[in-house]
Amino acid sequence: MTLLxxxxxxxxxxxxxxxxxxxxxATGLVCRECGAHYPLGxxxxxxxxxxxxxxxxxxxxxTREQIEAGPASLWRYAPLLPVAAYAGTEPNLQPGxxxxxxxxxxxxxxxxxxxxxxxDDSGNPTHSFKDRVVAVAQSAARRxxxxxxxxxxxxxxxxxxxxxxxxxxxxxVVVIPSDLEAGKTVTTATYDxxxxxxxxxxxxxxxxxxELIGDPVTETWGFVNVNLRPxxxxxxxxxxxxxxxxxxxxxxxxxxxxxxSGSLLTKVDxxxxxxxxxxxxxxxxxxxxxxxxxxxxPVARAFADGLDVIRPVKPDTIAKSLAIGNPADGPYAxxxxxxxxxxxxxxxxxxxxxxxxxxxxxxGIFAETAGGVTLAxxxxxxxxxxxxxxxxxxxxxxxxxxKTIDAVSGVVGPTAVIDPRVDQVHEVLAxx
Amino acid sequence: MTLLxxxxxxxxxxxxxxxxxxxxxATGLVCRECGAHYPLGxxxxxxxxxxxxxxxxxxxxxTREQIEAGPASLWRYAPLLPVAAYAGTEPNLQPGxxxxxxxxxxxxxxxxxxxxxxxDDSGNPTHSFKDRVVAVAQSAARRxxxxxxxxxxxxxxxxxxxxxxxxxxxxxVVVIPSDLEAGKTVTTATYDxxxxxxxxxxxxxxxxxxELIGDPVTETWGFVNVNLRPxxxxxxxxxxxxxxxxxxxxxxxxxxxxxxSGSLLTKVDxxxxxxxxxxxxxxxxxxxxxxxxxxxxPVARAFADGLDVIRPVKPDTIAKSLAIGNPADGPYAxxxxxxxxxxxxxxxxxxxxxxxxxxxxxxGIFAETAGGVTLAxxxxxxxxxxxxxxxxxxxxxxxxxxKTIDAVSGVVGPTAVIDPRVDQVHEVLAxx
Numbered sequence: 001m002t003l004l005x006x007x008x009x010x011x012x013x014x015x016x017x018x019x020x021x022x023x024x025x026a027t028g029l030v031c032r033e034c035g036a037h038y039p040l041g042x043x044x045x046x047x048x049x050x051x052x053x054x055x056x057x058x059x060x061x062x063t064r065e066q067i068e069a070g071p072a073s074l075w076r077y078a079p080l081l082p083v084a085a086y087a088g089t090e091p092n093l094q095p096g097x098x099x100x101x102x103x104x105x106x107x108x109x110x111x112x113x114x115x116x117x118x119x120d121d122s123g124n125p126t127h128s129f130k131d132r133v134v135a136v137a138q139s140a141a142r143r144x145x146x147x148x149x150x151x152x153x154x155x156x157x158x159x160x161x162x163x164x165x166x167x168x169x170x171x172x173v174v175v176i177p178s179d180l181e182a183g184k185t186v187t188t189a190t191y192d193x194x195x196x197x198x199x200x201x202x203x204x205x206x207x208x209x210x211e212l213i214g215d216p217v218t219e220t221w222g223f224v225n226v227n228l229r230p231x232x233x234x235x236x237x238x239x240x241x242x243x244x245x246x247x248x249x250x251x252x253x254x255x256x257x258x259x260x261s262g263s264l265l266t267k268v269d270x271x272x273x274x275x276x277x278x279x280x281x282x283x284x285x286x287x288x289x290x291x292x293x294x295x296x297x298p299v300a301r302a303f304a305d306g307l308d309v310i311r312p313v314k315p316d317t318i319a320k321s322l323a324i325g326n327p328a329d330g331p332y333a334x335x336x337x338x339x340x341x342x343x344x345x346x347x348x349x350x351x352x353x354x355x356x357x358x359x360x361x362x363x364g365i366f367a368e369t370a371g372g373v374t375l376a377x378x379x380x381x382x383x384x385x386x387x388x389x390x391x392x393x394x395x396x397x398x399x400x401x402x403k404t405i406d407a408v409s410g411v412v413g414p415t416a417v418i419d420p421r422v423d424q425v426h427e428v429l430a431x432x
Numbered sequence: 433m434t435l436l437x438x439x440x441x442x443x444x445x446x447x448x449x450x451x452x453x454x455x456x457x458a459t460g461l462v463c464r465e466c467g468a469h470y471p472l473g474x475x476x477x478x479x480x481x482x483x484x485x486x487x488x489x490x491x492x493x494x495t496r497e498q499i500e501a502g503p504a505s506l507w508r509y510a511p512l513l514p515v516a517a518y519a520g521t522e523p524n525l526q527p528g529x530x531x532x533x534x535x536x537x538x539x540x541x542x543x544x545x546x547x548x549x550x551x552d553d554s555g556n557p558t559h560s561f562k563d564r565v566v567a568v569a570q571s572a573a574r575r576x577x578x579x580x581x582x583x584x585x586x587x588x589x590x591x592x593x594x595x596x597x598x599x600x601x602x603x604x605v606v607v608i609p610s611d612l613e614a615g616k617t618v619t620t621a622t623y624d625x626x627x628x629x630x631x632x633x634x635x636x637x638x639x640x641x642x643e644l645i646g647d648p649v650t651e652t653w654g655f656v657n658v659n660l661r662p663x664x665x666x667x668x669x670x671x672x673x674x675x676x677x678x679x680x681x682x683x684x685x686x687x688x689x690x691x692x693s694g695s696l697l698t699k700v701d702x703x704x705x706x707x708x709x710x711x712x713x714x715x716x717x718x719x720x721x722x723x724x725x726x727x728x729x730p731v732a733r734a735f736a737d738g739l740d741v742i743r744p745v746k747p748d749t750i751a752k753s754l755a756i757g758n759p760a761d762g763p764y765a766x767x768x769x770x771x772x773x774x775x776x777x778x779x780x781x782x783x784x785x786x787x788x789x790x791x792x793x794x795x796g797i798f799a800e801t802a803g804g805v806t807l808a809x810x811x812x813x814x815x816x817x818x819x820x821x822x823x824x825x826x827x828x829x830x831x832x833x834x835k836t837i838d839a840v841s842g843v844v845g846p847t848a849v850i851d852p853r854v855d856q857v858h859e860v861l862a863x864x
Contacts, residue, residue, distance in 0.1 A: 409614060
């Protein structure tokens with residue numbers, strides 16, 4: 001890992017004379033492993049132990065009323081994020097406050113006796129939860145004087161970064177593997193930032209981005225998921241805040257979250273612990289479940305084997321947005337799952353497709369493959385008795401089926417192809 | 433046209449003994465040509481003169497406060513729609529209250545001296561404004577005891593109908609031409625209603641649907657855009673209401689609206705006249721502009737020629753969601769445009785693609801081809817002096833670029849394809 005700041009060094013600022021950047025209630029960065037403290041800046045790894053850095057806060061005084069008085073976007077949670085109070089008024093895509101859908105049809109299909117909900121983050125501006133994390137990273141980039149948003153991505157993040165940068169009049173540099181589906185490449189390219197297609201796989205892309213950090217050419221760049229990662233990751237907390245607020249300021253009894261790096265799962269749990277700690281919601285037990293695809297299930301495997309360490313895998317699944325073989329936050333995700341009495345499980349590609357179809361026909365929600373992973377894993381957890389049918393449950397749908405349409409092409413199609421004649425309609429509709 | 437009810441006949445009800453269905457403040461159907469009155473029912477054409485029927489209301493007593501107290505969806509406007517007050521609590525996709533985006537970057541690119549806004553209806557559940565009209569038609573279907581939603585469509589409407597029916601546990605029958613793009617077919621099919629692919633073009637599909645009305649097999653069907661059309665069309669008013677409310681209860685000076693059937697344009701104008709008539713907004717002049725593609729521009733041609741009658745054309749454009757060669761509401765759209773001092777113009781397919789790219793790079797909004805038509809037409813109207821740079825303007829983006837990705841494929845792509853090496857990044861980024 002490349003280190004950007006030294007614990008003793010001042011925060012990165014456009015100039016030494018500038019006042020300290022305004023990160024709202026955030027007070028610094030803390031190593032999740034050894035607890036070392038660092039000033040707020042474009043740093044992401046501890047110089048002492050190489051552990052990942054996380055934002056620390058002074059949240060005393062944040063109230064439910066303050067949040068409820070905020071805008072109908074994730075910026076209502078600004079007091080709980082590493083952003084200035086005015087961050088939401090700067091040009092950005094205004095993500096968040098997506099729908100929490102009461103899924104009675106799906107619940108009935110699954111034999112649920114308690115309420116089932118879908119938190120549908122396909123309603124975000126570029127149709128995935130990545131708009132949340134990019135919005136917070138973009139705000140941090142501004143505070144740190146960085147004028148270009150960069151990332152390594154295979155799809156959703158690429159869209160989110162290129163669009164957010166365009167809205168804000170910032171530059172963008174998105175680095176992708178050159179063999180990506182044309183749809184994802186075309187969407188990103190339309191926003192007209194710099195799009196670098198790398199001859200290699202996602203690991204090659206990631207390595208190149210790490211090598212670029214510290215290079216003079218990237219002096220004004222913020223890699224949202226590398227050197228801005230502590231801020232970026234905090235954006236995922238807003239999914240947890242919203243679920244709690246939309247349920248009337250309480251937590252569900254079960255939540256199922258797709259696991260790629262594992263960050264989202266840990267942050268939803270963190271959000272609920274924060275709200276509880278602040279007295280904004282009453283303490284109530286909840287169980288956190290993680291969902292993976294069989295073709296990339298290192299966290300599910302570690303859970304099943306009772307291990308704390310994640311053994312990296314080479315991904316091979318249609319759920320490409322979850323295809324991280326060496327998930328950085330996997331151990332922390334395991335902690336949250338075990339602490340809350342949850343589980344991590346995985347499902348086959350066929351299960352994923354079946355679940356996409358079940359969600360679409362029961363609730364009219366067309367999820368990307370990650371959403372199929374989440375629902376299919378919940379079905380599996382119900383079947384094994386690890387999850388309960390009589391516990392109120394929220395499933396997170398983090399993306400949109402329009403972006404992974406190949407997953408269902410060839411599986412679904414017209415009921416019938418007919419001539420334009422009424423008698424042929426009769427024939428199709430006749431009871432068999 | 434097939435007529436479903438006789439002026440003297442009672443409204444269609446599940447049973448004669450049932451109470452009159454609750455359509456809120458709607459009082460009946462009125463012929464737009466001869467003014468004949470009909471009871472509320474699944475009727476859409478006048479038996480006297482074959483003119484189209486429109487919903488009439490008693491809106492006295494509707495207040496701004498009543499609307500503002502409503503939910504954050506189009507159901508806040510229930511008092512102004514042909515729906516029961518409780519319609520929004522029945523299972524539906526909860527469309528509406530999409531973002532009104534302040535488009536300063538785009539405004540600067542166009543040389544605007546007054547504010548420019550994008551009303552971005554790609555934020556609806558199935559990513560087009562069709563979710564609005566379907567929601568109102570679905571409510572009418574329920575009131576009329578119809579249990580299956582049907583439509584003829586080439587894309588956005590098919591998605592919206594199949595998804596809305598799935599959410600509500602209703603049946604759906606979507607009729608499409610068999611040569612549709614696979615993406616649109618697959619998305620619709622995933623919701624798992626009945627999807628009939630007709631060997632023929634959209635005219636054949638339409639004719640088949642008209643023939644099916646009155647057929648016993650469709651007794652419980654509501655064709656949203658045929659026999660439920662008066663209700664369906666009123667759903668478009670919500671786009672106008674939202675723009676006015678989101679501007680702080682006022683109208684812009686200019687609005688640019690894509691024209692397919694012409695219905696949307698007339699309903700936005702109707703919404704603003706209603707709000708003015710109710711005293712909810714102050715009367716202020718506005719100009720309504722219509723946008724078409726050169727390859728399907730019958731309304732633009734009639735406007736240019738000073739005619740009241742629309743001469744049908746055979747569509748040939750990439751803007752397939754606007755490809756209606758014989759637009760039913762074209763004459764009414766012309767009326768609204770001429771009354772307000774607006775204009776209708778059209779643009780080439782190349783202009784459409786260029787405008788999609790301009791909107792994406794300036795504001796991070798990836799529009800479908802119809803959105804490109806709207807922006808490109810505004811650029812043309814500015815160039816000819818028919819629209820003004822110093823008048824506050826709203827452009828309606830009615831759909832999502834992910835559904836018409838072929839329009840930009842082959843035009844955009846990666847900045848460069850490189851090996852995973854820092855020196856190759858340097859090379860790409862070097863000033864030329």
